Amino acid sequence: MAKFDFWTYPNIPPKIGEQLQADDKRLLIIGVIGKSNRPDCNKMVPLGVLNSYPIFIDHPPKEGQIQFYYNRKSSILYLHFETSFDNECMYKMLDASLADEKYDEFLTFSQRVRSRFARMFLFATQVCHLIIFVESGMNFDCSLLPIFKSLKIIREKFLLKFIHKLIKNSSTGASMGKPARMCTPRIIFYFENYPEGQELSKEAINGLEFEFENYIYKMLRNEFIVTNNNAMSLFAIPINQRFVYFNTDPRLHIDPIIRSGEILKNVANVRNFNEYKEYCFSKLRPHPGFARSFPPMRSNYNESVNAIFLMNHNFEKLIKDHEDEAFQYGFDDNSSKYKGRNHFVILHFKSWYETFKIYHKIFIENPDDPEFDAKDADYRAYLENFDKIIDCDAEFFATCCDIGYKKAYNFYNNPTLLHYSSSVHNKMVQEAIDLYMRYACGPNAEVHIEKLRMQCEKCWHNGKQQCEHPSLRGNPCIMAKHANANISEHSSGFIFISSCNCGHTQGRRDDPYTLRQANYDYYEFLGNNCNLCFKVKRIAFPVFEPSVHDFRPADYKYNTEGEFPKLTLTEGKATEPMHLTLSQKTNETMNIFELSQPLTASQGSHVRLSLTDNSLKMKSDSSGLNSSEESLNELVLKVGDKSTDEENERSICRQPSTTEYLSGMIHTESPEGVLPQFPSWSLVCAGSSSIYSHSTGLMEHFQSGFLSGSNFLLPWDVHVRLEHSASWAAERQRFRKMGEVFILKVFVGYEYECPRGHRFMMSAPDKILRGGSEIMRDSGSKVVYNNMPLYFPCPCRTSHAYAAQLMRIHVVTPKAPVDVMLDPKVKAGDCERTFTLGLPRPPKLTQSAYWVLRLPYIYQADGGLIIPPHELTESNAINYGYIIAGMFGVVESEMED
Numbered sequence: 014m015a016k017f018d019f020w021t022y023p024n025i026p027p028k029i030g031e032q033l034q035a036d037d038k039r040l041l042i043i044g045v046i047g048k049s050n051r052p053d054c055n056k057m058v059p060l061g062v063l064n065s066y067p068i069f070i071d072h073p074p075k076e077g078q079i080q081f082y083y084n085r086k087s088s089i090l091y092l093h094f095e096t097s098f099d100n101e102c103m104y105k106m107l108d109a110s111l112a113d114e115k116y117d118e119f120l121t122f123s124q125r126v127r128s129r130f131a132r133m134f135l136f137a138t139q140v141c142h143l144i145i146f147v148e149s150g151m152n153f154d155c156s157l158l159p160i161f162k163s164l165k166i167i168r169e170k171f172l173l174k175f176i177h178k179l180i181k182n183s184s185t186g187a188s189m190g191k192p193a194r195m196c197t198p199r200i201i202f203y204f205e206n207y208p209e210g211q212e213l214s215k216e217a218i219n220g221l222e223f224e225f226e227n228y229i230y231k232m233l234r235n236e237f238i239v240t241n242n243n244a245m246s247l248f249a250i251p252i253n254q255r256f257v258y259f260n261t262d263p264r265l266h267i268d269p270i271i272r273s274g275e276i277l278k279n280v281a282n283v284r285n286f287n288e289y290k291e292y293c294f295s296k297l298r299p300h301p302g303f304a305r306s307f308p309p310m311r312s313n314y315n316e317s318v319n320a321i322f323l324m325n326h327n328f329e330k331l332i333k334d335h336e337d338e339a340f341q342y343g344f345d346d347n348s349s350k351y352k353g354r355n356h357f358v359i360l361h362f363k364s365w366y367e368t369f370k371i372y373h374k375i376f377i378e379n380p381d382d383p384e385f386d387a388k389d390a391d392y393r394a395y396l397e398n399f400d401k402i403i404d405c406d407a408e409f410f411a412t413c414c415d416i417g418y419k420k421a422y423n424f425y426n427n428p429t430l431l432h433y434s435s436s437v438h439n440k441m442v443q444e445a446i447d448l449y450m451r452y453a454c455g456p457n458a459e460v461h462i463e464k465l466r467m468q469c470e471k472c473w474h475n476g477k478q479q480c481e482h483p484s485l486r487g488n489p490c491i492m493a494k495h496a497n498a499n500i501s502e503h504s505s506g507f508i509f510i511s512s513c514n515c516g517h518t519q520g521r522r523d524d525p526y527t528l529r530q531a532n533y534d535y536y537e538f539l540g541n542n543c544n545l546c547f548k549v550k551r552i553a554f555p556v557f558e559p560s561v562h563d564f565r566p567a568d569y570k571y572n573t574e575g576e577f578p579k580l581t582l583t584e585g586k587a588t589e590p591m592h593l594t595l596s597q598k599t600n601e602t603m604n605i606f607e608l609s610q611p612l613t614a615s616q617g618s619h620v621r622l623s624l625t626d627n628s629l630k631m632k633s634d635s636s637g638l639n640s641s642e643e644s645l646n647e648l649v650l651k652v653g654d655k656s657t658d659e660e661n662e663r664s665i666c667r668q669p670s671t672t673e674y675l676s677g678m679i680h681t682e683s684p685e686g687v688l689p690q691f692p693s694w695s696l697v698c699a700g701s702s703s704i705y706s707h708s709t710g711l712m713e714h715f716q717s718g719f720l721s722g723s724n725f726l727l728p729w730d731v732h733v734r735l736e737h738s739a740s741w742a743a744e745r746q747r748f749r750k751m752g753e754v755f756i757l758k759v760f761v762g763y764e765y766e767c768p769r770g771h772r773f774m775m776s777a778p779d780k781i782l783r784g785g786s787e788i789m790r791d792s793g794s795k796v797v798y799n800n801m802p803l804y805f806p807c808p809c810r811t812s813h814a815y816a817a818q819l820m821r822i823h824v825v826t827p828k829a830p831v832d833v834m835l836d837p838k839v840k841a842g843d844c845e846r847t848f849t850l851g852l853p854r855p856p857k858l859t860q861s862a863y864w865v866l867r868l869p870y871i872y873q874a875d876g877g878l879i880i881p882p883h884e885l886t887e888s889n890a891i892n893y894g895y896i897i898a899g900m901f902g903v904v905e906s907e908m909e910d
Contacts, residue, residue, distance in 0.1 A: 410455025417452030510770025729793025
């Protein structure tokens with residue numbers, strides 16, 4: 014017959030169940046719970062209740078499983094609890110979570126492990142008289158303190174409110190008393206391992222156990238887990254008895270298979286029966302030398318005392334002392350004035366087992382059932398708040414997250430910032446998140462990050478959002494979010510300095526938001542405050558003049574080739590690139606191209622001259638001219654007949670539309686007959702040519718804002734060859750004559766202006782004019798016959814230079830019977846369009862005058878806005894736009910009949 018009967022709840026063997034039900038013995042209930050490193054999770058080895066080694070017992074461990082051990086000759090029933098703190102049970106929980114693809118964080122899994130252990134431990138305190146807590150390590154696990162403290166709070170706040178109502182109908186309801194349990198269970202701490210390096214002597218072992226008793230008792234008292242009144246405590250600590258035990262017997266950790274092999278090996282090494290007999294007797298002796306005929310040596314006295322102590326240092330003996338006290342007196346661990354008020358009940362198995370099943374359903378089965386709905390409000394509150402109270406780490410993490418969330422949101426919601434842009438908003442959100450992460454921790458930190466983002470977004474959109482509508486130069490509006498019905502109400506806060514049309518007066522301008530503000534309104538306003546602009550002569554540009562009230566922007570579509578229809582200036586004829594007509598000499602090989610149309614309807618008799626074709630190479634005449642520069646600049650004026658019928662036909666221009674206007678600027682692909690509402694260009698005559706002195710350059714009182722040394726125009730010598738012209742007969746004494754070639758001197762200047770108002774001239778496409786000494790006779794040819802960049806770095810800053818823009822072209826015409834013609838064509842950015850003046854014929858600049866062509870401040874085509882570059886260098890400036898070379902031409906002045 015087995016010494017102890019064993020079964021697993023609720024599968025009690027029928028014979029044992031019948032015997033226990035009929036037995037009148039009152040049973041002392043001892044629960045074993047804690048931690049185990051064994052693969053079978055069995056912690057009953059030190060109690061000596063097992064019939065064989067646990068490894069030979071066919072019992073798979075499982076979290077929440079309870080085994081019963083009962084000796085029929087005794088009145089003690091042992092309960093063994095398998096919990097999530099047992100390593101094997103924890104491994105199985107982890108495998109189950111991974112199998113269900115529940116990849117939780119470690120903290121979440123740890124909280125679930127602690128919660129299930131706490132539930133089982135609370136159940137043990139309700140059904141046991143004595144609890145043995147097994148610790149697999151050599152130190153007390155301080156993480157148990159928050160679990161014990163939380164269980165004490167749960168018991169006082171929830172359990173005592175509903176437990177009496179749930180057990181009042183049972184046979185033991187009245188006997189449980191006010192604490193709703195048989196007694197306040199006494200707890201014993203069992204440490205399976207003795208510290209390494211510690212001396213195995215009576216003094217060392219006793220000292221270590223007493224030290225741990227004081228240490229554990231103080232911690233439990235400081236956390237109010239154990240109090241003077243044990244009725245209000247989770248469990249009790251014995252006052253005058255030991256409750257800490259360190260195992261010093263290494264045999265408890267020996268593998269039985271390995272031990273059996275060692276015994277078999279020792280028996281096989283015995284040579285005769287006497288040696289085997291002596292070997293068996295030596296195993297029976299409590300210590301070496303016991304029952305010998307001679308007394309032990311005095312030097313071995315301490316070793317014998319320690320050996321005797323180790324033989325008597327037995328955990329079963331410690332438990333036996335507590336069992337005897339329970340049966341004789343009951344446990345009374347109250348102190349001071351509460352002494353003698355203990356509640357201790359020992360029940361029959363039948364009564365106890367009925368209560369055990371009720372408690373097991375209350376504490377274990379119902380919480381595991383997700384569909385269970387508690388009818389009692391107090392019990393429902395217990396089920397809802399159990400995990401929240403046990404997971405003190407989660408509460409700590411939640412508190413940290415709340416503190417970090419408040420600090421982060423207060424940092425973002427800065428009252429000094431009224432409104433700000435999206436970039437500032439994103440930066441502040443990221444800084445708020447970084448501040449939050451300094452405080453936040455735990456598995457729910459990411460959830461609070463998303464919540465913080467949403468709250469910051471809500472705060473930003475609720476009155477702190479900046480308008481950010483981009484200006485024509487790409488700068489966002491800094492005002493608060495507002496309705497942009499009138500786009501002129503936007504403001505980026507940027508202030509630039511620009512000059513007027515003639516360049517005489519400089520003024521401050523706001524960052525423009527409309528093309529009209531950029532290219533027309535500002536210059537009209539500044540012109541009204543300029544002393545020179547009142548007096549100058551202006552070339553009028555054609556603009557849209559409505560004839561109806563419901564006029565609208567032109568709605569045109571691309572043709573089948575994906576382009577706009579070509580702009581034709583005459584009926585039935587397409588305009589080719591402008592080439593002013595040069596004369597053709599007989600037997601001379603010269604590439605001369607005739608204009609596709611005359612400048613005016615009555616100007617057929619006058620000659621059109623072009624400098625746009627850089628390939629024109631004229632042979633030297635009898636005077637021996639062979640200079641390439643002079644050949645390049647040589648023009649031939651030919652006096653022809655009056656206007657012919659063909660020219661009259663071609664001069665019939667299509668009337669512009671009076672119902673539709675062009676929303677952008679005029680370019681080579683603009684629809685014909687559609688004009689803009691305002692001119693983006695300006696061409697004015699600032700005075701006579703005498704106002705410019707080549708020795709002093711442009712004076713400050715005439716053109717202000719120029720950088721030192723860059724206020725000179727470039728001389729450009731134009732060689733004119735005449736075949737015959739009566740008007741030139743009287744002028745021959747005034748011009749230098751080289752055979753039949755006359756030299757005309759034209760002064761030109763390509764002016765660039767940066768946003769800070771600095772102005773300078775260029776002496777070449779990649780070179781800024783630094784002073785009058787750099788000006789040579791042919792220096793004007795370098796800017797006339799080359800594509801000049803539309804933007805160039807301003808030398809006013811060494812790092813991150815401002816992009817100066819080509820804003821004006823200065824022309825001083827010669828004192829000769831010729832007119833200089835302008836036909837500027839601008840390629841801006843990546844736009845495929847070429848911007849032009851939009852005039853039916855290139856304008857003529859009268860002789861002996863100072864003319865200024867002001868270019869648009871902003872370029873806008875049908876494809877959208879062209880924003881000035883932000884990163885600009887001298888090497889890549891030409892990539893962002895340029896004015897096409899060869900914009901100048903010369904035509905003979907009209908003569909009166």
